[in-house]
Amino acid sequence: MKYWLFILILAFGLNTQKLFGQTYPRPEIQVEDFIENLFNLQSSDVNYEDLYEQLLLLYSNPLDLNDATPDELRNTYILSEKQVQDFLSHRQKTGKLLSIYELQSIPSFDQNTIYALLPFVIVNETPLNQDNKGLFKRIAIEPNNSLIVRGSRTLENQKGYSEAIPNASGDLPARYLGDPNKxxxxxxxxxxKDFSIGFTSEKDPGEQLRWNPATKQYGMDFWSAHFMVENKGLFKKAIVGDYQYMFGQGLVYSAGFAVGKGSEPVTTVRRSSIGIRPYTSVLEGLFFRGGAATLGFKNFEVTALVSSKSVDGNIQSASDTVDNDFIENFTSSINITGFHRTPTELANKQTNRETMLGTSVIYKEKTGKWELGALATSIQYQFPIIRRPSVYNQFDFNGSLNQNLSFTGQYNYQNFSFFGESAISKGGGHASVAGLVGSIGKGLDISMVARNYSRDYHAFYSNGFGEATRNVNERGIYWGLKYRAHPKWLVAAYYDRFVFPYLAFQADGPSWGDEYLSRITFSPSKTTSFFIQYRNESKLRNLASNQTPTDILVTTRRQNWVMQADVKANSWLSVRTRVQGSMWNQEKGNPQTYGLAISQDLNFDFGKVSISNRFSLFDTDDYNNRQYLYEKNVLYAFSIPALNGRGIRVYSLIQFSLNRKFDFWLRVARTIQRDQKTIGSGNEEIKGNSRTDLVVQIRYKI
Amino acid sequence: MFKQNKNIFTGLFMAVCSVLFTYPSMAGNDGFVFGPRGLGTGQSGLLHTDIWANHNNIGALGWLKKSGAGVSFDNRYNLKSFNQIALTGALVSKKYGVVGIGVSRFGSELFSQSKASLGWAKSFGIASIGLQGQWYQVAADEFPSRHYLILNFGGLAKLTSKVHFAASIQNLNQAKASDFQSDKIPTIVRAGLSFLPNNKVKLISEIQKDLDKKSIFKIGIEYEVLRKVWARTGFSSQIQQVSGGVGFEWNQFQFDYAIANHPQLGWTNSIGINFIFGKSQSDQKEPSKGENDKENK
Structure with a gap:
């Protein structure tokens, strides 16, 4: 069937190849579905909004198949190692792809893979840089541009915007300075592969819209911009402004982006060295500000990185014990939340300067069989970080200067890809990760990753593979397996065993544990799919119900399960039902607690107008059983509330395309918890039993 | 001097045993797999139809096509007292089935377990069954040694060419270890499925249940990296032991090595050599090159 289709296309394609290639409608990225397939949704200590932002950065530029490097292909997390190899050898043998349909002629590319890949790739027929127009002319006529304006707010009154009433001791509690609009x-x-220019700006709820250089307020609270060119003579990439850098397996610089363990057990464990990337997000901490360039000489890629930016933190003073006149300034931590809503938060804004210098050299073997790289970098803070000493943090970074040296390599052998990185930090801490992904049969892929991170390893922008959020104090080994037994059936599973040799989060002693997940997906047709998933995590944690002064480590077990059915009923209606739950217990502790959430989606798509609706219900015994549910949001925004307690959550999202230039979005989401008198805590607290969030967005293509 | 050393050893041994006892089915030597191939695939030997089936699942021996003999040596957790040496031999007769003999000794002069077994297995259609009698001796320093007779039973069914099922019962007769608190030799039941998606890959899952302890779940994979070179890896839940290994075949010899790690107890090493009378040993180790090419290119 596939071949007939291909022959048919080829027959047409000979005459109308231009028509085919260029008019193929690239499907919209179904971000929720895609992310959900990658991430382990119910993991406790992951900031999903950050991850989503990072993914979006990655996907906002489609990949040109005629130009894509192996690393870029792997970085889609869709292709298996065999498919990557097959694609590359196909492109080498038959030359540039004529159209996207040509993918069907590669034997290991099944229909599922092609459909999954389509939103992220293009086949570009007009070679770049070959039209004689100058760069600025090209920028001026580029159709791929858009301006997005988004406003949102919580409709109920939150405590942070109310009048401050002195408390018992006469102090005024802190309130937000600005209005609740975002x-x-x-x-x-x-x-x-040519250029990228952009700016991003944001004002969080509670922040002021004010011009006052004295308090570092310049209208909106956060500004970011970049100008990047690619493939200009010796320069493979050159950027001025805000950027990220990704090297090796992310033990030093990971560009903040990592998927790690999730429902996709194979392709996500390997990081790709994608180098410099423009930063277009609004997370106020995970980027560099300055300039960077990658030069290509033959098979060498040499990169230089320079950055200087101000970071947030409370600067404290301490007088020297010997010389009392000598006052030393320091900070106990760097704050990366990016909130500047209260007077204190505003006072701590951009108080410490971070200066980064770095250089890397990567040698890529001509055929792409192997590559080796080295990175040396240093980060200097104007005021040192001196933490309040505790047993827990005594191996954490203290001081004003950190340096990292790292080596990375990868090697491809048949259908296998081996990868690794080893890094050291100033003071002797070390971190190493090594692994493989491979295809060992038709539709059968495996992965393995081993890591060893010492307790005194320091790298501020690392995000290598691991169980814990930071790459410290961890040893572990991971196996992943994915098997497409049949076009309609997909089985995915992983097992991970880890040891934390030193104290860890909620574990006041050396601890260990293991985790496994398995998912079975059944897709009887293109429009219907069903999956069930089970995950179990056991690790040693402090006993919560412990009454003695000394913490006791006990096996703490968290189980999650999900069942989901998707049906696209016809051209304009699709429905989704999802049931998920969790169990949590501690050995020798209180009885097991449970959580449950059920959601029902009803999505209409009438071409110019599409409407997405959800009704969901949740009931959880405690915060350990909180339920995360992905929600559709306006384009480039993301919503994944942690539902806790008992209640109902509903939302409605309307998208309206006025013409080719204007798109509008409107979203209303509401949580109702009838047995609650207040929702939220601190300054976010709402008096009442419901919370309503409103989002409006306009996109204008100039 | 010697006496003192001995006491230190005894103390050390007790300490390690006390750790072992807290992990299900690791007490003594009864839950362990024999041979580096099984250790490499996550401590799971139930579904390997090789000469080590003598020790791991007498029923699987019924599928053996060539006679052979092998020896293996294990050291657990880098402790002197945790050495094991095992011998295995199998004689194949097309008509009467397979006769297997196995001998092993675990421990040191302070504490040791010795086993000698004689078994028979045969395949009938898609299934094979086997029965084994085992002489089991436990000797502890300064105590009189004890010995028991144990019966083991097992079977392996090839449900399809890709899916195999196996089960075994160790100590069918539930031999008593002593009258004190009606102490019994552990009765261990195992069941497992293996899946062979192509001729190079074998995926194994196994569940092991000691009647008095929690069950252990094991997953293993064996992959023929090159012709007659195998890479293996696996893990067992509950005890969280992970393992890996390699093996290769050279003429009539098979060499295997495996290493395993336990989060608290540390490393286990196992090495073994088999000699096969005739060219290839069993169905699993018979790569048919033609089909592989079809699958993988």
């Missing part, structure tokens, strides 16, 4: 602006014009 404003977001983004403009970007870019062309794959």
């Amino acid at each position: 404003i977001f602006l983004r403009y970007r014009v870019s062309h794959v």
